[in-house]
Amino acid sequence: xxxxxxxxxxxxxxxxxxxxxxxxxxxxxxxxxxxxxxxxxxxxxxxxxxxxxxxxxxxxxxxxxxxxxxxxxxxxxxxxxxxxxxxxxxxxxxxxxxxxxxxxxxxxxxxxxx
Amino acid sequence: xxxxxxxxxxxxxxxxxxxxxxxxxxxxxxxxxxxxxxxxxxxxxxxxxxxxxxxxxxxxxxxxxxxxxxxxxxxxxxxxxxxxxxxxxxxxxxxxxxxxxxxxxxxxxxxxxxxxx
Numbered sequence: 284x285x286x287x288x289x290x291x292x293x294x295x296x297x298x299x300x301x302x303x304x305x306x307x308x309x310x311x312x313x314x315x316x317x318x319x320x321x322x323x324x325x326x327x328x329x330x331x332x333x334x335x336x337x338x339x340x341x342x343x344x345x346x347x348x349x350x351x352x353x354x355x356x357x358x359x360x361x362x363x364x365x366x367x368x369x370x371x372x373x374x375x376x377x378x379x380x381x382x383x384x385x386x387x388x389x390x391x392x393x394x395x396x397x
Numbered sequence: 398x399x400x401x402x403x404x405x406x407x408x409x410x411x412x413x414x415x416x417x418x419x420x421x422x423x424x425x426x427x428x429x430x431x432x433x434x435x436x437x438x439x440x441x442x443x444x445x446x447x448x449x450x451x452x453x454x455x456x457x458x459x460x461x462x463x464x465x466x467x468x469x470x471x472x473x474x475x476x477x478x479x480x481x482x483x484x485x486x487x488x489x490x491x492x493x494x495x496x497x498x499x500x501x502x503x504x505x506x507x508x509x510x511x512x513x514x
Binding site for chain 1: 439
């Protein structure tokens with residue numbers, strides 16, 4: 284069975300600071316991993332996706348994530364936070380023999396201080 | 398226009414009422430999903446459909462039913478609403494897995510905020 288744990292339900296950073304949102308997964312088979320972002324009153328938008336082609340994945344809006352099999356992690360980073368990055372972020376896992384079934388983490392709300 | 402449209406966007410109703418949430422898509426995807434979002438729990442899968450004749454229960458299907466009226470339409474019903482079904486509900490669509498891209502990302506509507514008093 285697959286599962287996802289996001290450490291920290293709330294993260295606060297200053298504008299211009301590094302953003303690090305943590306995601307650890309559990310999967311019995313090689314996983315596909317996704318990060319989604321949810322802005323207020325909107326649905327989820329795909330930030331980036333890991334499909335085993337490369338361990339460092341670049342996404343939209345300057346975000347990237349690195350797949351580390353030994354640590355079962357897929358942490359999301361951005362070198363310099365912008366006010367517009369304030370949103371809720373979800374990590375999700377999909378096992379490659381389970382069609383497109385996604386299991387989501389509990390989400391991390393990112394707050395950016397001026 | 399949005400690719401995945403959910404109606405209504407907001408609904409307040411009373412315990413015991415029958416509620417239908419509707420989802421339509423213009424992406425041409427075969428696969429459609431219904432989730433509910435609760436604070437701290439992320440999104441949990443209620444039902445999913447891989448084509449018009451294929452309906453499957455998800456993690457938390459009790460108290461819900463669905464109808465796939467066409468490739469583009471997937472409705473979620475609460476036959477007799479109860480307060481703990483108060484949540485944000487999302488519809489999503491996707492292509493099937495395939496090719497070097499593997500599992501395909503899901504595309505989400507803007508959600509329906511449902512409050513049951």
